[in-house]
Amino acid sequence: MSAILYLTAYRFNRRLKLETHDLRNAGLKVTLPRVKILQILEKQVNERHLTAEKVYKILLSEDEEIGLATVYRVLTQFEAAGLVTRHHFEGGNSIFELATGDHHDHILCMKCGKVDEFTDEFIEARQKEIAKKLGYELTDHGLYLYGFCPQCRKS
Missing domain, CATH: 1.10.10.10 (Winged helix-like DNA-binding domain superfamily/Winged helix DNA-binding domain)
Incomplete structure (x- = not known):
């Protein structure tokens, strides 16, 4: 062999x-x-x-x-x-x-369906602040953004 x-x-x-x-x-x-x-x-x-x-x-x-x-x-x-x-x-x-155990959010193209992942410490901190301000104990969350990717915007 x-x-x-x-x-x-x-x-x-x-x-x-x-x-x-x-x-x-x-x-x-x-x-x-x-x-x-x-x-x-x-x-x-x-x-x-x-x-x-x-x-x-x-x-x-x-x-x-x-x-x-x-x-x-x-x-x-x-x-x-x-x-x-x-x-x-x-x-x-x-x-x-x-499931990787790491938290991330998603942005999706409304035309081709492409999905990209991202993390942003400012967004994470702001979500926790909002939950706290409203009296919630945050257990989980997800953020999905929708738009058109660079390739689809060109066409």
């Missing part, structure tokens, strides 16, 4: 062990659909916010025979287990992203 092939097999095996460990830690049984969907979510570095339909299309492109209903069910199970966060952006589609 060549060194490159061995290294590739080693990395794949290591990643698979981490994924099965993540599923077990979340209290979920390790099944092929769960592993495949988790792999897709972890691989999407440039596009972290995916609809169930997008996950399904990626599975189809990889010749995986996992139905759309199963994708929805697995993503809902992942949400309940804390592995993913579901966002309900305008437009009606649920968008899923891996």
Whole structure:
């Protein structure tokens, strides 16, 4: 076995062990659909916010025979287990992203659907001030901004 092939097999095996460990830690049984969907979510570095339909299309492109209903069910199970966060952006589609534990807000393009993440300490502090002023104990929050991305504004 060549060194490159061995290294590739080693990395794949290591990643698979981490994924099965993540599923077990979340209290979920390790099944092929769960592993495949988790792999897709972890691989999407440039596009972290995916609809169930997008996950399904990626599975189809990889010749995986996992139905759309199963994708929805697995993503809902992942949400309940804390592995993913579901966002309900305008437009009606649920968008899923891996739960990383770091808080961030979102800005969305109303034309192409592009989603960008951002953090702003001033906004965070102001939200806490408003909650305190109104007598609320803030437990969670999310901020979604809507507009048109630079690419869509050009066209």
